[in-house]
Amino acid sequence: MNIRxxxxxxxxxxxxxxxxxxxxxxxxxxxxxxxxxxxxxTFGMGMLVAGTAVSTIPAAKIANRYGRRVGFLAAVLISVFGCLSCVASLYVRSFVLYCAGMTLLGCTLAFVQQFRFAATENVPAAKTSLAVGLILFAGIGAAMVGPRLGVFTQHLVPDILYAGSYLALAGLALLAAGGLMLYRPQIKPQEQTFKNRVKFSSLWTSRYALGVLCGTTAYTVMSLVMTATPISMHHHQGIAMGDTANVIQWHIAAMFLPSLFVGVLMQKWGAPKVALFGLICNLMAVVLALQGVTYLHYMVALVLLGLGWNGLFLAGTQLVATAYPGAERYQAQAGNDFIIFGFQGAASLSAGLLMATLGWNGLNLVALALLLICLIGWLHLVLIKGLDSNQSIA
Known part of the structure; x- marks a missing residue:
């Protein structure tokens, strides 16, 4: 185990x-x-997610050809350019330039998503779930540092509100680079060739398919409901902004805090059972959201939504990471992340439209349908096909 x-x-x-x-x-x-x-x-957030989705495959190819460290340092450089683009957009008041900067920041997140897979390369196979849980647990630190730093530095640049926030974010990226320069990949780049590249359709074993399904459902449902929650709470129900912020904060805490605990459970129960636990939590969240629109309904539903995301996403990552530990790992991981963030982007962009046309209850019914599809997939892949099958399901 490489602790460093x-x-x-x-x-x-x-x-x-x-x-x-x-x-x-x-x-x-x-x-x-x-x-x-x-x-x-909210179009900027859509561009952020779109930037992540379209960059997953290029990010994997860079890691494959040059190694994880080069890819991570490239992410730092991209993020700095993204931050500077956002600063420039505020200075010249250009929405197009702002969206370009958000897209670049989204590209950076494609590399950040590789951290969880990189962690599995630094531990024995039996400890992969704990390694993934550790990386996800660190997400609570990012969730606390990012927003607080953004508020603290918003007036840093005189007469250009929030420009200082993006400059501070660029500074964080440079701090990340200081550590990443010391990163030593456990797999040499020359071993990571695509000479034996296989058809993407042949990667779809039961284990990989369930991993992709869990990760995609986790992010799609979470993005759909979380994006709509502030609109429903504050704008539609008139709940105070402070109370709305509290709900989102507890939701984010529920997304990351259970990671170590869930990682231990995965070692005992296995990834499929943890995925089912996450599904049940998300189903409970949506059903509760349909029962009322009080502060308590929103709070409990969003906490359950965060907990369900954690179980589904951690289980999905574990399944994808262990499905292909060999040379095709980058191809499998890139395909997984491309699908996940493609669907997340669609969810983020459609949340506002669904709220405007179907309302809060209608949006949650859409989320319920997605969860039921995932449940049917879980039953089929786990109980009928079996996760140990090495046969393609394509």
Whole structure:
């Protein structure tokens, strides 16, 4: 077990991983200021997720050809350019330039998502679930550092509100680089060739398929409901902004805090049972959200949503990481992340439209349908096909 590499990945996840939580906080304010209409205020977040989705395969190819460290340092450089683009957009008041900067920051997150897979390469096979849990647990640090730093530095640049927040985020990226320069990959780049590249359709064993299904469902449902929650709470129900922020904070805490605990459970129960636990939590969250629109309904539902995301995503990562530990790992991981963040991007962009057309209950019914599809997939792959099958299901 390479403790030093694990500590570096945790440090990088707290610093470089602060992009997403800071953008969740700032995008609504900056988007409302720069967007030509209110309907486009959340478009920047959609571009952030889209940048992540389209960069998953290039990020995997860079890691495959040059090694994890080069890829991670490239992410630092991309994030700095993204932050500077956002600063420039505020200076010249350009929504297009702002969206370009958000896209670059999304590209950075594609590399950040590789931290969880890199962690599995630094531990014995029996400890992979704990390694993934450790990286996800570090996400709570990013969730605390990003938004607080964004608020603290928002007036750093005179007369340009929030420019200082993006400059501070660039500083965090440089701090991440200090640690990542010391990272020593456990797999040499020359061993990571695509000479034996296989058809993507042949990767779909039961284990890999369930991993992709769990990760995709976790992010899609979470993004759909979480993005809509502030709109429903504050704008539709008139619940105070402070109470709305509390719900989102506890939701984020529930997403990351259980990681170590869930990682231990995965060693005892196995990834499929943990995935089922996550599914049940998310089903309970949606059913509760359909029961009422009081502060308590929102709070408990969003905490259950975060806990369910943790179980589903951690189990999905474990399944994908162990399905292909050999040369095709990068191809499998890239395909997994491309699907996950493609669906997350669609969920983020459609949340506002669903709220406007179907309302809070209608949106949650859509989330319920997605969860039931995942449950049917779980029953089919676990109880009928079996996860130990090496046959393609394509």
């Amino acid at each position: 590499n694990l500590l570096i990945l945790i440090w990088a996840h707290i610093t470089l991983g602060s992009i997403a939580p800071m953008m969740v906080l700032l995008n609504g304010f900056v988007g409302s200021t720069l967007a030509p209409s209110e309907s486009l205020a």
